[in-house]
Amino acid sequence: MKIESRHLAFIGLAVVVVIAMLVGGRPDLTPSADSVRMHEYIASLAPGSVVMVSFDHEASSLPEIGPLAKAFLRHAFSRGVKLVGVSLLAEGTGIGYRLMEETGREYDCEYGKDFVFLGFKPQWVAAIVAMGESISKTYPEDYLGNTYQDIPMLAGVVNYSDVAGVVSIADGSLTTHWMEYGHARYGITVSAFVAAAMVTTYDPYLASGQMHAMVGGLRGAAEYESLIGVGGSGGRAMLAQTVAHLYVIVLIILGNVVYFRSRHTGRK
Amino acid sequence: MSLVSAVLISTAWIDPDRLPVLICGLVAIGIVLYTTFWRRGQERARMREIPGLKAVEEAIGRATEMARPILYTPGWGGDIQRPTTIASLNILSHVADKTAQYDCQLVYPTHDPVIMTVAQEVVRESYARAGCEDRFREDDIRYVSSSQFGYAAAVDGLISRLQPASIFLLGTFEAESLILAETGNSVGAIQIAGTDSTIQLSFFIVACDYTLIGEELFAASGYLSGDASILASVRAQDSLKVLIVVFLVLATIWATIAPDSSWWRF
Amino acid sequence: MDFGTLIAGILTLAIFTFLYRDNPIYRAAESLLIGVSIGYVLVITWTNTLMDLLFHPLFRRGDWPLVIPLLLGAMMFGRFYRRTGWLSRFPMAVLIGSGAGVAIPAMLDARTLRQISATVTPLFAGSAWADVSTIIVLAGVITTLSYFYFSREHRGALGFSSKTGTYFLMLFFGTTFGYTVMSRMSTFIGRVEFLLTDFLRLTG
Amino acid sequence: MRRKFPQLVCGLIGLLLFVVYFSRHPIASSINETVTREYWQIVFAFALLVGVVSFAKINLQGIERGEDRLYRIISLVGLISMPVLALIWGIGTGSPFMWVFDNVQVPMQSTVFALLAFFVASASLRGFRARSGPAFILLLAAMVALISRSDVGDLMSARFSDFAEWIRSNPSMSARRAILIGIGLGSLTTSLRVLLGLERTWLGKESK
Incomplete structure (x- = not known):
C-alpha cells in the first residue's frame, strides 16, 4: 500500500471532522452586516403579507442549504408571514415541501392558510416569466393536487404584484434568473439564502441593487439562528466547520514551509 | 426616426x-x-501573449512523446448555446488537428448529447483534413451522464484508468472542477484549464498548470485557429x-x- | 436499520474508497451511478418534456404547430447513418442560432450594462471611507479590464495597470476559494453526519 | 446546400429572437416562449435519446469484445432498470423508482460531491505556494476569508470580520465585476459571429 502526502492530508481531514462531530458544541457568533440586513428585511414585512420562497437546490447540498432554509422559514413563520413555496429544480421539490411542512408545524401553521407549496415547473426562465403573468395559470394545482382557487391564502394572489418579494434558497446560479427575469422584467424584490460558494458570485448583484439581501453558508445560517434566537443545525455544525477551516489553513502553511525549505536546500 | x-x-x-x-x-x-x-485586412497588431497558449502545443507534444492519450472535456455547466462551449469547440478543433497528425488518442467525455454530436463532427473533420479518417474513433467522443456527479465520477474513472499525459479542461465548469483537476494531478498529467465560471477559476488556478481566465478563453480560440x-x-x-x-x-x-x-x- | 439506509451507507463508503485510488469497488459503484443517473434523466425527460410538451398536446389536443419541433427532433436521428448525418445540422442550427440571438441582448443587459452603471457612484456624498471604497472599486474594475486588453503588449502604463489588475483578480480568487471551502466542508460534514447518525448510530 | 442551408436557418432564427427581446408585444412574447420552451426542450429530449442509444451501443460493443464486461453490465442494468421501474410502478412518492433515486443515486452523488472536501485539502497543501506577489495575495485572501467565516474571526476581534467583509464587497467584488463585463462582451461577439456565419465550428470545418 503506497501512501502519498495527499493521502495523509485526506486522513487528517477525516479525523479532525469526525472528532469535532462527536464532541459537538455551540460557539457564540457576532452576526455580519449581511445577516443583519436580511433579518431587518424579513422583520419589516407586515404580518399577513405573502412572500414567495423558491427552493432552487439539489439534494446533494442539503447539509448546507437545510440550516439556511430552516432559519429563514422559522423567522418568517414566527412573524406571521404567509409563504408560497415553489421549486425551479426537480430535485428540490420533495425537499422544499418537507422543509415547509416540518417548520410550519413548529409554529402551528396550517397548510393552505399560512403556507402552501406549489411544486416544480421545468425551464426556469419560462417558469419565472409565466408566473409574472399569472401564478394560477402556471400552477393550476398545488403540490398536493388541490385546485389553486380552493386554497384560502391564495385568494387575491394573481402575480408578482401581489407578493411582497421572493426569497431564493439556492446552491448554484439559479438566483441569477430571479434577478435577470423576475426583478428586471417584473420588478419583484429578490433576496437569497445561498451556499457559501456562491457568495462572491452574487456580490456584484447585491452591490448593484439587483439583489436586496443575501445570507450565505453555514456560518450565515448560524448567525441568522442567533439573530432570531433559536438553535439549529447551523450552529451545531459550526464547530466541525471551524476545525476544518483551521485544518486547511494549517495545510496551506505547511505546504509553504516545505516549498521554501526545498528551495533553500536547493540553492545550497 | x-x-x-x-x-x-x-x-x-x-x-x-x-x-x-x-x-x-x-x-x-x-x-x-x-x-x-x-479593418480585417490591416496588419496584425502585436497582441499580448497568453501563457496558456504555448502550453497547448507543449501538452500535445508531451502526450505524443509519452504515447499516452489526451483527455479533453468541456465541463458540466455548459450547453451548445453557450459562447464558452463554442470557444472550447474551436480549440478542440485545433487540438484534434494535431492529434490526427501525430496519431495520438483524443478522448472527449461530455455530459450533453448535443455537444457530443457537434464534437464528433468537429473531430471527424480534423481527421479527414489530415487524411486519416480511418483513425477516427467515434467512441472516443462519448456521452457519459447528464447528472453532475455522475459525469464527475465517470471522467474521474477515465482519468485514473487512461492515465492521460495531458488534460484539457476548457468550457463551463461547476463544482466538479476540482474533482477532475485533483484526479488529473494525481496521475501526473499536465493540465490546461479555462472557464468563464468565476468560482471554479479559483480552484483551477490553484490546481492546474495553466489557466485561461474568463475572456482569455475566447481570445485563445482566436489565436490558436489563426x-x-x-x-x-x-x-x-x-x-x-x-x-x-x-x-x-x-x-x-x-x-x-x-x-x-x-x-x-x- | 432499514434496507435503504444500509444500501446508501455501503454505496457511500464505496465512493469514498476512490480517495485511496481507483479500485474495483469504486468502479462498480461508478458504473452503477452512471447507469442509474442516465436512466433517471431519461425517465424525467420522457414524462416532463416528450409527454407533457409534445405528445399529449400534439395527439390529444391536436396542437399541430408542434409538428415542427417533432420533425426537428427526429432529424437528430439522422446521425445514426453517415449519409443522413447532415440532417442533424438543422435542429443544431435552431438551437445554436436561437441561443445566440437570446444571448446577445441578455448578456449585454444583465452582465455588462447594469454592472457598468452600478460602478458609477458620486464622490464626496458620504463619508471619507465610502469615497475610498468607491475609488477602489473603480480602480479595480478599470485595472482588471485592462488585464483583459489583448490588442497590445502589456508594457508601460498598460503594463502597470494590468499588473495591478492581477492583484485585484488574485484577491477575488483567494476570497472565492475561502468561501467555497466552506461549502465543500459543509457537504462533507453532511455525509459524516449521515454515516455517524443514520448508518453507524454513534450520535443522536 | 448541406452547410449553407442550416447556416441560413441559424442566422435567421437568431435575428428573430434578438429582435423579439426588445418587444413587449404579445406576438413577440409568444415567439420567444415557443422557441425557448418548446423547441429547446423538445430538440434536447431527442438529442438525449441519441446520446442514450450511443451510450448503450458503446457498452454493448464493449461487452461483445469482453472489455470490462462486469462494469458495463452494471451500467446497462442501472440504465434499463429506471425506465422499467417507472413504467411498472410510476414515479410518485414512495414508488420503487423514487426508492432507487433516494437510496442509490442521491447518496452516491452527494458522496462524489463530498470528495471535494478532500481535494480541497490536497490542493491547499500543494497549490498555494507564495511564489510571487500575486500568488502571495491569493494565499492571504484565502486565509482571511477562511478565518472570518469560522469562529476564530470573532475570537480575534469584531474588526477583523468587518475588514474581511469589506475586502469581499469592494476590491474582490470589483474584479468579479470586470470579469462579468468582459464575459458579456466576449459572449456578444461570439454570438454575433455565429449569426453572421463567421463561426462555423459547429458545422464541422470544411475539408481543404
Missing part, C-alpha cells in the same frame, strides 16, 4: 424600458462589424473596453459634480 420609434413604442412593439439596451447593443454590434469587415474574424472580434472587444473605461471615468466625475443626474443609469 423619432416618429417611427414613437409609433413602435405606442403600439407596444418596442419596450421603452429596453431602449437603452437596444441602443447600446446596436453601437456595440456596429463596432464589431466595422472591425471585422473593414482565424482573422475571431482576431478582429478580439480587437473589437478591446475597443469596447476602452469605451467603457472612458465612460466610467466621465460618468463618475459627472455624478460627483451633479449628483442628481441619472443619464448614466441603464
Whole structure:
C-alpha cells in the first residue's frame, strides 16, 4: 500500500471532522452586516403579507442549504408571514415541501392558510416569466393536487404584484434568473439564502441593487439562528466547520514551509 | 426616426424600458462589424501573449512523446448555446488537428448529447483534413451522464484508468472542477484549464498548470485557429473596453459634480 | 436499520474508497451511478418534456404547430447513418442560432450594462471611507479590464495597470476559494453526519 | 446546400429572437416562449435519446469484445432498470423508482460531491505556494476569508470580520465585476459571429 502526502492530508481531514462531530458544541457568533440586513428585511414585512420562497437546490447540498432554509422559514413563520413555496429544480421539490411542512408545524401553521407549496415547473426562465403573468395559470394545482382557487391564502394572489418579494434558497446560479427575469422584467424584490460558494458570485448583484439581501453558508445560517434566537443545525455544525477551516489553513502553511525549505536546500 | 420609434413604442412593439439596451447593443454590434469587415485586412497588431497558449502545443507534444492519450472535456455547466462551449469547440478543433497528425488518442467525455454530436463532427473533420479518417474513433467522443456527479465520477474513472499525459479542461465548469483537476494531478498529467465560471477559476488556478481566465478563453480560440474574424472580434472587444473605461471615468466625475443626474443609469 | 439506509451507507463508503485510488469497488459503484443517473434523466425527460410538451398536446389536443419541433427532433436521428448525418445540422442550427440571438441582448443587459452603471457612484456624498471604497472599486474594475486588453503588449502604463489588475483578480480568487471551502466542508460534514447518525448510530 | 442551408436557418432564427427581446408585444412574447420552451426542450429530449442509444451501443460493443464486461453490465442494468421501474410502478412518492433515486443515486452523488472536501485539502497543501506577489495575495485572501467565516474571526476581534467583509464587497467584488463585463462582451461577439456565419465550428470545418 503506497501512501502519498495527499493521502495523509485526506486522513487528517477525516479525523479532525469526525472528532469535532462527536464532541459537538455551540460557539457564540457576532452576526455580519449581511445577516443583519436580511433579518431587518424579513422583520419589516407586515404580518399577513405573502412572500414567495423558491427552493432552487439539489439534494446533494442539503447539509448546507437545510440550516439556511430552516432559519429563514422559522423567522418568517414566527412573524406571521404567509409563504408560497415553489421549486425551479426537480430535485428540490420533495425537499422544499418537507422543509415547509416540518417548520410550519413548529409554529402551528396550517397548510393552505399560512403556507402552501406549489411544486416544480421545468425551464426556469419560462417558469419565472409565466408566473409574472399569472401564478394560477402556471400552477393550476398545488403540490398536493388541490385546485389553486380552493386554497384560502391564495385568494387575491394573481402575480408578482401581489407578493411582497421572493426569497431564493439556492446552491448554484439559479438566483441569477430571479434577478435577470423576475426583478428586471417584473420588478419583484429578490433576496437569497445561498451556499457559501456562491457568495462572491452574487456580490456584484447585491452591490448593484439587483439583489436586496443575501445570507450565505453555514456560518450565515448560524448567525441568522442567533439573530432570531433559536438553535439549529447551523450552529451545531459550526464547530466541525471551524476545525476544518483551521485544518486547511494549517495545510496551506505547511505546504509553504516545505516549498521554501526545498528551495533553500536547493540553492545550497 | 423619432416618429417611427414613437409609433413602435405606442403600439407596444418596442419596450421603452429596453431602449437603452437596444441602443447600446446596436453601437456595440456596429463596432464589431466595422472591425471585422473593414479593418480585417490591416496588419496584425502585436497582441499580448497568453501563457496558456504555448502550453497547448507543449501538452500535445508531451502526450505524443509519452504515447499516452489526451483527455479533453468541456465541463458540466455548459450547453451548445453557450459562447464558452463554442470557444472550447474551436480549440478542440485545433487540438484534434494535431492529434490526427501525430496519431495520438483524443478522448472527449461530455455530459450533453448535443455537444457530443457537434464534437464528433468537429473531430471527424480534423481527421479527414489530415487524411486519416480511418483513425477516427467515434467512441472516443462519448456521452457519459447528464447528472453532475455522475459525469464527475465517470471522467474521474477515465482519468485514473487512461492515465492521460495531458488534460484539457476548457468550457463551463461547476463544482466538479476540482474533482477532475485533483484526479488529473494525481496521475501526473499536465493540465490546461479555462472557464468563464468565476468560482471554479479559483480552484483551477490553484490546481492546474495553466489557466485561461474568463475572456482569455475566447481570445485563445482566436489565436490558436489563426482565424482573422475571431482576431478582429478580439480587437473589437478591446475597443469596447476602452469605451467603457472612458465612460466610467466621465460618468463618475459627472455624478460627483451633479449628483442628481441619472443619464448614466441603464 | 432499514434496507435503504444500509444500501446508501455501503454505496457511500464505496465512493469514498476512490480517495485511496481507483479500485474495483469504486468502479462498480461508478458504473452503477452512471447507469442509474442516465436512466433517471431519461425517465424525467420522457414524462416532463416528450409527454407533457409534445405528445399529449400534439395527439390529444391536436396542437399541430408542434409538428415542427417533432420533425426537428427526429432529424437528430439522422446521425445514426453517415449519409443522413447532415440532417442533424438543422435542429443544431435552431438551437445554436436561437441561443445566440437570446444571448446577445441578455448578456449585454444583465452582465455588462447594469454592472457598468452600478460602478458609477458620486464622490464626496458620504463619508471619507465610502469615497475610498468607491475609488477602489473603480480602480479595480478599470485595472482588471485592462488585464483583459489583448490588442497590445502589456508594457508601460498598460503594463502597470494590468499588473495591478492581477492583484485585484488574485484577491477575488483567494476570497472565492475561502468561501467555497466552506461549502465543500459543509457537504462533507453532511455525509459524516449521515454515516455517524443514520448508518453507524454513534450520535443522536 | 448541406452547410449553407442550416447556416441560413441559424442566422435567421437568431435575428428573430434578438429582435423579439426588445418587444413587449404579445406576438413577440409568444415567439420567444415557443422557441425557448418548446423547441429547446423538445430538440434536447431527442438529442438525449441519441446520446442514450450511443451510450448503450458503446457498452454493448464493449461487452461483445469482453472489455470490462462486469462494469458495463452494471451500467446497462442501472440504465434499463429506471425506465422499467417507472413504467411498472410510476414515479410518485414512495414508488420503487423514487426508492432507487433516494437510496442509490442521491447518496452516491452527494458522496462524489463530498470528495471535494478532500481535494480541497490536497490542493491547499500543494497549490498555494507564495511564489510571487500575486500568488502571495491569493494565499492571504484565502486565509482571511477562511478565518472570518469560522469562529476564530470573532475570537480575534469584531474588526477583523468587518475588514474581511469589506475586502469581499469592494476590491474582490470589483474584479468579479470586470470579469462579468468582459464575459458579456466576449459572449456578444461570439454570438454575433455565429449569426453572421463567421463561426462555423459547429458545422464541422470544411475539408481543404
